[in-house]
Amino acid sequence: MFLDLTSDQEFFQETTAKFLADQVPPATLQGFADGVPADFEARYWRRGADLGWTSLLVSEDAGGGSISGRGLEDLCLIAYEFGRHAAPGPLVPASLAAAALGQAGTHPEALAELLAGTATAAWCHAEPSGGSLDITSDGGDLVLNGAKRPAEAAGRAKYLLVTGRLDGDFAQVLVPAAAPGVTITPLRTPDYSRDFAAVAFDGVRVPASAAVGPPGQAGQQVAWQAQAALVLAAAESAGAMRAGFDMTLAWASDRYSFGRPLASYQALKHRLADMATWLEASCAIAAEAAAAVRERSPDAAELASAAKAYTGQYGTELMHECVQLHGGIGLTREHDLHLYLRRVVLNRALHGTPAEHRQRIADHVVTREGL
């Protein structure tokens, strides 16, 4: 995804790529139609933590560490490989929760578990249409009421990092998934190796020390997490696009019709050229957005939305073209192409659709141009 990798980053990415190819090859993923078995995922995730997946957004002081000093870009490399292998695992929610705990300097025990991969966390940010989550102070406690949906990986998470409104701004609270008043209802999703849930909070009471970052002043950290989630989704989609495109290129070269390879027909060559352009552009905008978000540069929000809008739209465009060029076999479950299609379909709508991000981008444009 990035062209300017250090040799350490290259090694890091290759190590993860090899691990995923070995642990979750397409044949294994095809068996996950009803979800990833819990024991498999727990073991797999701990080994991923050993490879460094969980620590990248956490400073060394807090027990984490990145490969290049640019943690978000390092994590994007992993997200790209997750896309390229349609890999399971709560990469984004666990990373964002660990980042929040590390930055706030709270909950060292939970953070240690997240870093070790012995526990996972859900990033409970999105809200159902018309829903909200309110946090109130009551004595020394914080009380949560409302709903979060969809929450990735909440079903197996030990911790929930919950964003809510408090005193007109945001607060984030780390809630044990087993806390009284928390109801986690699994949802269905197109992606075999992802799981989502609806989480209801009915008078969930936690001590004030459960706050992650200053309660009622967490807007900035929430905004950064949301931007990071966008670039990670973009990077992951770019990886899935690469996998689908490579499969389709090989198919078009090997498949003969009317005595010629499909790839010799100009009508198809031109479509493959368009797809290559979308793919390169997806990598390019995802990489630039990742750098901007990591640097917290003033245009980070706009670039993150652009990366999400672009990879959302052209990710599915590319994958459906891959299906089209495969013909009927591309519509079947037995062919592996759908594994990557599922990932980009999911990522297109996760954390805001392309159209929603275009509205946000327009807001930035109108502000910048002083209109």
Next chain:
Amino acid sequence: MSSESVEEFRARARDWIRATLGPASGYAAAGLNHRPEEEELAAVAHDRVLQRRFFDAGLAGVVVPPEYGGLGLTPAHQRALNEELGGYEWPSRFTVPTMSPCGAVLLEHAPEELKREHLPAILRGEEIWMQFLSEPSGGSDMAGALTTAVADGDDWVLNGSKIWTTGAWWADWALCLARTDWDAPKHAGLTMFALPIRQRGIEVRQIEMLNGARDFCQEYLTDVRVPDTHRVGEVGQGWTVATRLLFHERMQHNSPYVTSPADARQGTAEASPAAIARDAGRLADPLARDLVGQARTLDLAGAALQRRVAAGIRSGQLPDTASAVARLFFTLAQVRASEIKFELAGGAGVAWDETDGAAAGVGDSFLIRQAGAIGGGTSEMARNVIAERVLGLPRETARDRGIPFRDVPRGAAR
């Protein structure tokens, strides 16, 4: 000066730019400007003055070796200069096509004497260069050039016609692709020459485009004598030189030979989509904002892609032909942007006066929507290059390979 660090250079450039240059005019030499000829000529004259100022300030030809009048610095220095130029005027005609692709290709292929004479003249603002490549008979099949050069003593005599030269009517010199051997296969019978445009034997005709612009030209060459010392590259190697022209052209504003604001919108002085939406009274309309967001997304993705491709080619991770990826994206994004602007203009796209502000004239621009996907190489050719050279897919069958060019089938149309 060669030891000047990027940051020292940047600071020097910044001070000079702020003290010397005016604001960006909005106009670039895009070939589709529609304005009075006097205005265009005044802009050309101003570009010459500007280029001379850059030269006198020691800011011209950043990566050009000192023996040819340049600074002998690095692409990083050029990027620093371009970053500091944001919002300021720059001599666009000396940027593209004069310095890149023409100057860049002179550096790569011209004989020493030619380089020593003309590169400093370019950098001093004295010579604007053009490419004489396309021909009326050829379209995208540039290597099918019919313009012929015949050796006569130490000279060559050229006859034929070239077309789609932006601003040849005010330019000084050209790199001209001509056929020197009709018995060789198509690509092997070509040679590149440098020649002055304003001379007897070259007639320049301005072509009127759909929107009234008259920057594109056709040239008629009749017994034009070119000394062999003005040959650029070996005899029969013209296609190799031409492909370098195309390569540098595709690099556009990411070429290290190009001085232009890093954040400049390319193209004409057209208003932004958001400004058009405002002046059409649609800025609050979510549908209009979707289009504004879409145009901006394509801008950002396109700029990121340009940088990625340029970096990949520099580092060798991408083949030179990958520049066609950026080219294809850019052509499609321009087409889409034109459509978006027309959509945003609403009724003002149908009929307008000056009270329509940024929405005025968008209807005329939409007429030439395809210009960006044709000029500088069609999107179809970019797709061929990507499919065959970048992705390695089977090549199209061609009936002009391995046979003498004079035997290649040709249509009657010219």
